[in-house]
Amino acid sequence: MTSVNVDQLSSTDSDSAPLLETKKLTRHFRVGRGLSRKMLHAVDDVDLTIGRQEIVALAGESGSGKSTIARLLAGVYKPTDGEIYYQGQALSSMRSRRDQLAYRSDVPMVFxxxxxxxxxxxxxxxxxxxxxxxxRTDLTRSQRYDEAERVVEAVGLAPAGEIMHRYPYELSGGQRQRIGFAQALAHKPKLILADEPVSMLDVSIRIGLLNLMAELRRSEGVSFLYITHDIASARYVADRLVIMYAGHIVESGPTESVLANPKHPYTDLLLGAVPDPRAPLTAAVEGDTGEPPKVIDPTPGCRFRWRCPLVVDECHHITPTRRRLGDNHDAACHVAQPDPGEENLAAR
Incomplete structure (x- = not known):
């Protein structure tokens, strides 16, 4: 297969295709040795689309496969199956070091x-x-320093010259994370993979980082894949919300649509777990009857069936596929009901 330079894509193909798209993206890991060797299904058959200047939130519990997807998109892991397309071009066709560097420049990661x-x-x-x-090999040494000061100021740190001469221990956690965004921004990226960038920061400074993402989208034209387990922050910053459970995408759609009218019981569970100051301290999440499954050599069927209050016999034998249940809103659930007028689309 010939190598294709990402800079040589035709403007027609580049403009018409999504910025980044995955089709049946899968990643399995071998665990154990010898006769006890098994396969951990971290990500299975994921179809994900990210548009230009769009913030997509990927939410779910720890162990659901969110960070594995980020590492697949960043090129840290190779897919077991499926494909990643960047501006319409398959990543597997980008064989040369130049092509790979160009992609990693366009799609950096904030940890x-x-x-x-x-x-x-x-x-x-x-x-x-x-x-x-x-x-950015076209820049001279002095131009690189000027650009470094620009991106540091762009992430809200000033004076840039003073900040750049500090060591990491001289910065707060929020300032360090802003430097992480500055390093990503230095590439002139089109998409930043932000893997739970605010989860280790104080609550009081998280809002500043979320506002920074929104501002960089506006001022720099960059898209974000925002990985989080915090539904509230996803609602604050994201255009679309994608819900993962046990390696599968179980629901996706416009953020307000998913949160106001959740179709999958797991999304309901996540929303029920958001603290409500008006609720009694002893209140439990209705329907949460178990722990996430161990996704080692999973059998067919819905992986949420052991915790689902709406489980039917079909859930134990057939893995549900995502169906259109609302306006750009879909879910992988056998019992989920479509919005009025969407019945024909849901049946497809």
């Missing part, structure tokens, strides 16, 4: 832990300047 994602032995400027030297 969860702001305390370990920066090298404590170097000043803050080191990672930003190194990214610029590797991914």
């Amino acid at each position: 969860q832990d702001p305390f370990s994602s920066l090298n404590p032995a170097f000043r803050v400027s080191h990672g930003i300047l190194r990214s610029l030297k590797l991914h």
